[in-house]
Amino acid sequence: MLGLADRGRPVCPLQEVLVSRVSRRTYVALLLVLVVVAGIGLYLFQPWKAFTDTTVNESLPTASAPEVKDGPQKKDNAGVKDGEPSMTSTKPKDLAEGRFVTHEHDTSGTARTVRLADGGQVLRLEDLKTSEGPDVRVYLSTRAADAAKAGLDDGAVALGKLKGNLGNQNYTVPAGTDLPKFRSVVIWCERFSVSFGAADLAPVTG
Structure with a gap:
């Protein structure tokens, strides 16, 4: 909790930059995780197949089947x-x-x-x-x-x-x-x- 002397004191610019970078990295990491999870889900479930037919x-x-004829070796008409x-x-x-x-x-x-x-x-x-x-x-x-x-x-x-x-x-x-x-x-x-x-x-x- 800020004391009375700290109230109204401007935030350090460096602190703002660090917080901004951390937030951005967290956002990118979460986005990558969501993309990977979505890709795995699509591969496993292939939901589009619920709407397609082949x-x-x-x-x-x-x-x-071959049929062998017995008898002397002579040619027929064929x-x-x-x-x-x-x-x-x-x-x-x-x-x-x-x-x-x-x-x-x-x-x-x-x-x-x-x-x-x-x-x-x-x-x-x-x-x-x-x-x-x-x-x-x-x-x-x-x-x-x-x-x-x-x-x-x-x-x-x-x-x-x-x-x-x-x-x-x-x-x-x-x-x-x-x-x-x-x-x-x-x-x-x-x-x-x-x-x-x-x-x-x-x-x-x-």
Whole structure:
């Protein structure tokens, strides 16, 4: 508290300069902190994706399986020798399918696993509708869809980043994957470790 003798005494110019410099440095430091925090927030949350959609429409891959003909080596009218492999078109075979249920984000559509004529396997998402998000991926899980909401299992297989939050898409299943042991398909956000939605896979009979 200023005494009576100090009241009305002018402030030292040097003191004013020091206070001004400290205030300016504090302001600049706070501004830099806010910019860094805002940048990190934008990187993590990518809020603009709440207002955008990415539509991907792919046809189911088709492949031809080689068919070997037995018999003597002679050419037919098409110029192909008997005993040589010829390419015969074979329809893909549905293995399992199921419908998506919502977890953290509204999700709908159908998931089905398909064996192609050449023996390759794909996961196909049809009429998919979910949200965009940061680092969203597609997984095969050994857990049921409801259980996958709590987290991915250790045996889950990643099929790649979600190509789009809308549409019809194909994801190659790695060679050697034992599809019957996987019970669901999960759309999983790696950034925040949450499931957007999942679909139980039930074997297709017939």
